[in-house]
Amino acid sequence: MTALKNDRFLRALLKQPVDVTPVWMMRQAGRYLPEYRASRAHAGDFMSLCMNPEFACEVTMQPLDRYPQLDAAILFSDILTIPDAMGQGLYFETGEGPRFKKVVSTLADIEALPIPDPHKDLGYVMDAVSTIRRELNGRVPLIGFSGSPWTLATYMVEGGSSKDFRKTKAMLYDNPQAMHLLLDKLAQSVTSYLNGQIMAGAQAVQIFDTWGGNLSAAAYQEFSLAYMRKIVSGLIREHEGRKVPVIMFTKGGGLWLESIADAGADALGLDWTCDIGEARRRVGSKVALQGNMDPTVLYAKPEAIRTEVGRILASYGKGSGHVFNLGHGITPEVDPEHAGAFLRAVHELSAQYHE
Amino acid sequence: MTALKNDRFLRALLKQPVDVTPVWMMRQAGRYLPEYRASRAHAGDFMSLCMNPEFACEVTMQPLDRYPQLDAAILFSDILTIPDAMGQGLYFETGEGPRFKKVVSTLADIEALPIPDPHKDLGYVMDAVSTIRRELNGRVPLIGFSGSPWTLATYMVEGGSSKDFRKTKAMLYDNPQAMHLLLDKLAQSVTSYLNGQIMAGAQAVQIFDTWGGNLSAAAYQEFSLAYMRKIVSGLIREHEGRKVPVIMFTKGGGLWLESIADAGADALGLDWTCDIGEARRRVGSKVALQGNMDPTVLYAKPEAIRTEVGRILASYGKGSGHVFNLGHGITPEVDPEHAGAFLRAVHELSAQYHE
Numbered sequence: 001m002t003a004l005k006n007d008r009f010l011r012a013l014l015k016q017p018v019d020v021t022p023v024w025m026m027r028q029a030g031r032y033l034p035e036y037r038a039s040r041a042h043a044g045d046f047m048s049l050c051m052n053p054e055f056a057c058e059v060t061m062q063p064l065d066r067y068p069q070l071d072a073a074i075l076f077s078d079i080l081t082i083p084d085a086m087g088q089g090l091y092f093e094t095g096e097g098p099r100f101k102k103v104v105s106t107l108a109d110i111e112a113l114p115i116p117d118p119h120k121d122l123g124y125v126m127d128a129v130s131t132i133r134r135e136l137n138g139r140v141p142l143i144g145f146s147g148s149p150w151t152l153a154t155y156m157v158e159g160g161s162s163k164d165f166r167k168t169k170a171m172l173y174d175n176p177q178a179m180h181l182l183l184d185k186l187a188q189s190v191t192s193y194l195n196g197q198i199m200a201g202a203q204a205v206q207i208f209d210t211w212g213g214n215l216s217a218a219a220y221q222e223f224s225l226a227y228m229r230k231i232v233s234g235l236i237r238e239h240e241g242r243k244v245p246v247i248m249f250t251k252g253g254g255l256w257l258e259s260i261a262d263a264g265a266d267a268l269g270l271d272w273t274c275d276i277g278e279a280r281r282r283v284g285s286k287v288a289l290q291g292n293m294d295p296t297v298l299y300a301k302p303e304a305i306r307t308e309v310g311r312i313l314a315s316y317g318k319g320s321g322h323v324f325n326l327g328h329g330i331t332p333e334v335d336p337e338h339a340g341a342f343l344r345a346v347h348e349l350s351a352q353y354h355e
Numbered sequence: 356m357t358a359l360k361n362d363r364f365l366r367a368l369l370k371q372p373v374d375v376t377p378v379w380m381m382r383q384a385g386r387y388l389p390e391y392r393a394s395r396a397h398a399g400d401f402m403s404l405c406m407n408p409e410f411a412c413e414v415t416m417q418p419l420d421r422y423p424q425l426d427a428a429i430l431f432s433d434i435l436t437i438p439d440a441m442g443q444g445l446y447f448e449t450g451e452g453p454r455f456k457k458v459v460s461t462l463a464d465i466e467a468l469p470i471p472d473p474h475k476d477l478g479y480v481m482d483a484v485s486t487i488r489r490e491l492n493g494r495v496p497l498i499g500f501s502g503s504p505w506t507l508a509t510y511m512v513e514g515g516s517s518k519d520f521r522k523t524k525a526m527l528y529d530n531p532q533a534m535h536l537l538l539d540k541l542a543q544s545v546t547s548y549l550n551g552q553i554m555a556g557a558q559a560v561q562i563f564d565t566w567g568g569n570l571s572a573a574a575y576q577e578f579s580l581a582y583m584r585k586i587v588s589g590l591i592r593e594h595e596g597r598k599v600p601v602i603m604f605t606k607g608g609g610l611w612l613e614s615i616a617d618a619g620a621d622a623l624g625l626d627w628t629c630d631i632g633e634a635r636r637r638v639g640s641k642v643a644l645q646g647n648m649d650p651t652v653l654y655a656k657p658e659a660i661r662t663e664v665g666r667i668l669a670s671y672g673k674g675s676g677h678v679f680n681l682g683h684g685i686t687p688e689v690d691p692e693h694a695g696a697f698l699r700a701v702h703e704l705s706a707q708y709h710e
Contacts, residue, residue: 164650164651164686165651166651166654166686166688167654169649169651169652169654169655170651170654170655173652173654173655173656173659173660173662173663174655174656174659213628214628215628215649216627216628216630216649216682217628217629217630217633218630218666219649220628252607252628254609254610255609255610255628255629272571273568273569273570273571273572273575273607273610274572274610275571275572275573278572294524294570294571294574295519296519296520296521296524296525297524297528299521299522299524299525299528300524300525300528300529301528301529304528304529305528307528308528311573327571331519331521333521
């Protein structure tokens with residue numbers, strides 16, 4: 001394996017000293033980039049893209065080629081590969097969110113779900129990881145990822161996206177045993193999926209709990225966090241002679257940071273509603289923090305973006321343990337020049353906070 | 356004025372002893388009720404309904420007639436009456452959210468906005484309040500309401516509903532002076548609008564900050580909470596020889612409860628992501644709390660609804676200062692029988708927490 005030329009992302013996740021605050025953007029390989037849209041236009045429907053390791057590698061590299069400031073690459077893939085591998089039949093209609101051909105409604109549906117084998121059933125993801133890792137050639141670390149069990153369960157029970165998760169929540173409250181069985185199967189699946197990605201070359205992994213923040217405080221503990229804790233306890237934490245940091249990101253989880261920090265991850269992702277300095281005071285002795293600029297700030301002018309970056313850096317304060325990011329994914333209508341201004345501001349303005 | 360036959364809602368907001376925990380539901384006069392849908396079908400488009408005091412009174416009374424457990428009535432009206440009275444041209448397309456004919460984009464647009472006079476420009480709301488109050492005849496108290504300045508501003512700048520408030524946030528970050536002028540005009544408008552409702556007979560008022568929780572922690576303080584504080588300081592707090600309690604509800608504001616509790620309201624509304632016992636420990640010495648069952652629990656069976664009501668009551672614990680409610684509005688697909696089971700459970704299970 002080639003030595004890493006830039007490891008400040010991994011160092012910050014482990015709270016080791018860095019020269020400047022590392023930065024990447026959730027959904028950095030995406031529709032806001034004209035080069036991504038051009039690749040997409042050539043390549044066909046969305047799942048075919050995810051299933052093609054060469055394409056996944058091509059679009060993963062695009063933001064790195066455009067923005068030399070990026071300190072990490074993230075696997076290009078979909079969040080719903082696991083339910084698809086369980087036989088739910090993921091598809092996308094143009095202009096719509098993801099849909100499943102099968103919907104999980106009953107205990108019998110859940111009992112019938114297989115646990116996917118990452119190499120047999122999700123080999124295309126493992127191939128994408130190893131292809132990207134080879135192509136990166138030590139430039140920056142590669143992040144692998146998965147959705148959280150609760151987040152995956154919402155899509156499987158609703159049959160796609162949802163505004164209020166009414167079917168999933170009705171199952172949770174009416175039939176908690178069935179929900180627990182579903183989440184347990186998903187936790188097993190995510191664990192072996194992420195371990196597969198690590199063995200294929202992912203140097204850090206992130207669990208995206210996109211919809212955990214929509215649960216009540218009590219339901220979050222029982223139906224989302226408990227399963228992420230289980231996953232983390234089953235992950236390979238060292239590979240190629242180096243720690244493999246785990247980032248746990250519950251969007252809307254700011255109220256529960258103390259308990260999330262106790263769940264075994266190395267770092268917590270923060271959305272933008274949480275003041276990062278306050279978050280550091282609450283949990284900073286246990287974990288690193290990743291975030292947390294409101295992605296819509298990228299619609300403002302570069303000077304305003306720079307001001308907001310400065311405010312967040314000042315709130316975090318001196319020392320390592322901060323990976324700069326947006327509080328959620330970058331959106332398709334953002335001007336790529338604004339994303340560049342954001343990334344430059346992070347490196348330029350953060351040097352003063354490191355020795 | 357007729358004496359109030361049931362004042363436990365007002366008493367709980369002021370932390371005075373009650374026999375059982377009072378309860379009402381946000382959006383209790385709404386599409387989940389067949390009698391509401393029948394009235395709607397007769398009456399024409401949505402804004403015509405809001406502008407007709409007889410209709411507003413009719414639908415306000417419907418849930419009270421169906422559910423004897425309801426401890427408060429809330430004015431039936433739209434959240435966007437103020438921007439409409441400012442000349443923005445509110446309209447609704449079937450199956451769509453609210454839209455405005457005019458959009459606020461520039462400082463000049465904002466400078467041109469008038470401050471509506473509640474009696475001249477929003478007289479239909481004042482008439483609805485006095486009509487409903489007369490019809491209630493002391494049965495339960497009547498709640499008046501308004502959207503918060505920030506929430507109203509998002510609709511005015513976006514021209515309607517939005518997923519990410521990109522135009523409003525771009526204005527906030529690029530042109531904070533313009534945004535402050537808009538919010539200041541809205542705060543003045545909301546203050547006189549709510550005072551008009553109080554003088555017309557509203558016995559408590561609620562400020563709905565539906566979109567404040569989408570702001571960063573710093574932006575929330577400066578662009579939402581500051582203006583709600585200003586409103587509260589200008590409200591009539593006593594009328595007809597009785598205190599007029601003010602409820603402040605920021606959906607997604609659980610992280611900021613301490614500062615919201617300092618803003619001068621008598622009670623805070625809580626969405627369902629916040630544990631109410633924890634919220635009480637954080638701010639309960641200053642304010643009463645209203646909430647906070649996840650509205651999707653109403654999709655579960657009555658036994659599960661009852662369990663969740665019991666869990667929330669136990670979390671709040673003994674003593675007054677709790678008004679039971681959902682954490683957001685009841686949704687159109689809920690079975691009215693389930694809403695009834697919810698309301699009964701609150702009264703039945705809460706007696707043990709009061710002397």
